[in-house]
Amino acid sequence: MSRCCMSVNDRPSVAMYCTVLTLLFSIVGLNVTSCSANIKGVNAMVGEALFVGWGQVVRGREQFALQVFQEAVSYYGKLQEEGQIERFEAYLLDPHGGDLGGFFLIHGERSSLDAVRSSAEFQRLLVRAGSVIDNLGLVGAYSGDALGEQMALFGEMAQELPQAT
Numbered sequence: 001m002s003r004c005c006m007s008v009n010d011r012p013s014v015a016m017y018c019t020v021l022t023l024l025f026s027i028v029g030l031n032v033t034s035c036s037a038n039i040k041g042v043n044a045m046v047g048e049a050l051f052v053g054w055g056q057v058v059r060g061r062e063q064f065a066l067q068v069f070q071e072a073v074s075y076y077g078k079l080q081e082e083g084q085i086e087r088f089e090a091y092l093l094d095p096h097g098g099d100l101g102g103f104f105l106i107h108g109e110r111s112s113l114d115a116v117r118s119s120a121e122f123q124r125l126l127v128r129a130g131s132v133i134d135n136l137g138l139v140g141a142y143s144g145d146a147l148g149e150q151m152a153l154f155g156e157m158a159q160e161l162p163q164a165t
Contacts, residue, residue, distance in 0.1 A: 047086060047107055047108060047109055047143060047144060047145075047146060048107075048108070048109065048110050048113060048140060048141065048142055048143070048146045049105050049106055049107045049108070049113070049140070049141040049142070049143060050104075050105075050106040050113050050116070050117060050138060050139070050140060050141065051103055051104075051105060051137075051138070051139050051140070051141045052072075052103060052104040052106065052126075052136075052137070052138050053100050053102070053103040053135070053136070053137045053138075053139075054100075054101055054102055054103065054129065054133040054134075054135060054136050054137070055099045055100065055101050055133060055134040055135030055136075056101055056133065056134050056135075057101075057132060057133055057134075058131075058132055058133060058134060061131070061132040064131075064132050065132040065133060068125070068128050068129050068132055071125060071128070072104065072125055072129065073090065075121065075122075075125060076088040076104065076106060079106075079116060084108070084112055084115070084116060085106055085107060085108040085112060085113070085116060086107040086108045086109075087107050088104055088105065088106045088107065089104065089105045089107075090102070090103075090104050091103050091104075091105075099134075099135045100135070101133075101135075105141065107143075110146075113140070117138070126138065
């Protein structure tokens, strides 16, 4: 069962967003066990992340896919040891009928993630991964204070739009 926990004080839009995000993840087969955000500094998870998702392994390239996955784990571990990223997590998903088979969440500050994302080594790893898996995707993600900032921007914009009746 998914749960959503946070201390939002004056920003109920963050709680609403977290609930919606949890539901969307469950639709695509992700069992989200928590969605944390904090606006006032209690239990804060500061930072942003890169979401690197992938689909099925290309048939006939399973061994190479295992090698590329291990390269990615080693590379992200090196980035973490060097302090270029805060941490990373790898997830493999149960079969669910969708296109997403697994993903990495690479956590860090935006400037560090931008530097990693634009590095030749990261780009090379993406090209290698794209040759052995389907549906490779890379997208920025927000958590903690960064999520609160994004939701505050969304809340400001939502106030300017006429509401459907």
